[in-house]
Amino acid sequence: MSATAAAKTDWDQPGFAGGEHHEPSFIRKYIFSTDHKIIAIQFLVTSLFFLIVGGLLAVMIRWQLGFPGAPLPGGDLLPDTMAPGGIILPEFYNAMVTMHGTFMIFFAIMPLMVGVFGNLLIPLQIGAGDMAFPKLNMLSFWLAVPAGFIMLASFFVEGGAAGAGWTAYAPLSADGEYTGVYLGQQLWLVSLFILGFSSIAGAVNYVTTIINMRAPGLTWFRLPLTIWSLFITSFLVLLAIPILAGALIMLLTDQTLGTTFFLPAGGGEPLLWQHLFWFFGHPEVYILILPAMGIVSDILSNGARKPVFGYHAMVLAIIAIAFLGWIVWGHHMFMSGMNPMLGTTFMITTMVIAVPSAIKVFNWLGTLWRGNIEFHAPLLYSVGFVSLFIVGGLSGIFMASTPVDIYIHDTYFIVAHIHYVLFGGSLFAIFAGITFWYPKMFGRMMSSFWNKIHFVLTFIFYSMAFFPMHGLGLEGMMRRLYDPTQYAYLAELQPWNQFISISVFLLAATQVIYFANFTLSLWKGEKATANPWRANSLEWSVPSPPPHGNFERIPIVYRGPYEYSSPESDEDFYPQFVPPRQKTAPRPEPQPTAD
């Protein structure tokens, strides 16, 4: 895959610069759009909505845990099937725990990572006019919408929403008699099944686009790490989602047609569900974190005004994580009754997967080392990511050790771990990414001042909320308890649960700052120039926001994306699209330079 291979692509096909001149109607432009930038914004709006839904569920969960049995303020608005008199019912609590995880993972973080940044950045950063299959891309979004609607609607059907956890362990999830939830669980399955098609349609597009449509000169090792991470992530999506789809179908027929794939009474195997779910579920974890790693690498390099330290090692680490991610799923099942010898095998692979994560952390530190660090808001969020991801990575080692996991499995230690990785990790990277590419999406800057206030408060309240959860886990507090004070030894910890709950309320309130900043900046934000962050990759060569078709002329790429502070440039950045000064490189034929 070289510059010459890419140069053979037919750049005159529709979708590229000059290919489409007509002005599309409002509906074609903003609703049923095939423009990847609009689709990215559509995904952004819907997934921020679901982020709010998931966040409100978290607040209600924390209310119940901090103040069990006390009427939820404003809770009388909820129907009596959920919270009569504002007092949260156990079945509603289980539904909230299930739906908080489901919304956050499938409808907030995953589409934010893959739907928003994948759509926005892949064509722009590789110098393409749009995705390879723009209509498939539109379909991808419009499949996600009904999936989200069905999931939301399941709260309001008889029996309420699914209450078997986001992992939907059978037999609890396989027969409504165990939970009292029939239709809610079935809608949960159908919704995720539809969403799977959306993810696959997106991933097919990303892989094809990245392989075929890179601008001339944009070799594999000149790709920004964001693109590398999205490329590898797309393969994980393509391979993992069908496994989930198969498992969902089996669970749905157990629920509705009387099959017994997971019900032992009819010869089924409860552990089969767990194997299938985690065979999908562990790659899914990396689907949620790999793009974050790519985004953070790009932003740290930009903020430090310094090339990414160990670019090739970073690429290899992404690939290594993606490979190893397929053979660690059993570490979710150490206590499941699976053969203990398998436990040992999965422990070793899980230990090994810590290595590429460590490599990434050290390379991020190396990127900052001897930089000239500009503390713009996206850099702060990225530094927050690194700082919190370290905690999440290290706490993983405790659980990887099978004997230690005997004690902390299914306790608040794992709740702390998952939130360090998905909130401290993924969500901080999402804040970084949205802030960084906001000008490219909307043509205006977010308020840097309010971003920084938001960052500081979020970091503090986040740490107050989630760090003590490690301690609760080490005291033996189990997950998913409607009322922990039922256990005498946990009742003693109630002050900590209240402290965590209040921290979560403050954390949630702080997010209003971000949403207000996001919304108001659409109209009031400072107008953005083409390249406000003085960055190197191709999206900064076009106006903010870029026109339909993105590039006036297909850009030619002369170097890697991280040439900050290069001695060959008078400034402290050297964009990929700027021709070298030396006459030795005639314009249309780019010379490879050191990556």
Place this chain on the structure above:
Amino acid sequence: MNWLLDPSFSTFGPDIDRLYYIILVITGLVFVLTEFLLFYFLFKYRKKEGRKAEYSHGSTKAEVIWTLIPFVIVVAIGLMSVSVWDQIKNPVEFPNPDYEIIVSARQFEWDAIYPGADGELGTEDDFTVLNRIHVPVNEPILVHLEAEDVIHSFFVPDFRLKQDAVPGMTIPVWFEVTEPGEYILGCAELCGIGHYRMDGMIVVLTAEEYREWEAGQIAFHSGERSPDEGDVVASRGDEEDSDETQDTGGP
């Protein structure tokens, strides 16, 4: 509440705790080192006008070092874990138990089934105790863990013991308690609306007390003695929706 663990009361508890502390020290050092470097670099290399960042793309030597060292450390932690894990979970390495019981979990209670007078499980004189599992101290106990409806998880924090109970499977679990007393048994796997109140108790008695308790139970269940407030009458599939453990189970 802190990073130290409460004392454990099973024979393998200290082995788990030792591994935990080894990992705590290693990860603690890495945490302090990396977070220190992060904040030190942010401070030291903060933007100064007129300075350019160093134009460096990395160092192969550094990559090799920080690949190999973490690799050796995590694999070492893994290897240290293997023997402890096998000792606790691998049936081949279980000690020979004199005491065997069946623990059967269901929404939202724990049934403990004892062999009765003939000392054999699965015979007619087996008797069942609800939610309060009595065992003797300083003896390896073998539990055949079962579940009737959904997955539950047998969790005794003070023993550092956890094992899912899966319907359709009988999973062997063993433990040996080092001090008499009452230890809380909890359910660690979401099992339905009553998950939060599926608590029980492991009542650990001295050898003599245990013999007395067992004899009393055998007499009671064979009808030779009328029930007193210490007896828990339970039949499997009991419809009574009570999570209350009887609070005077022992002698």
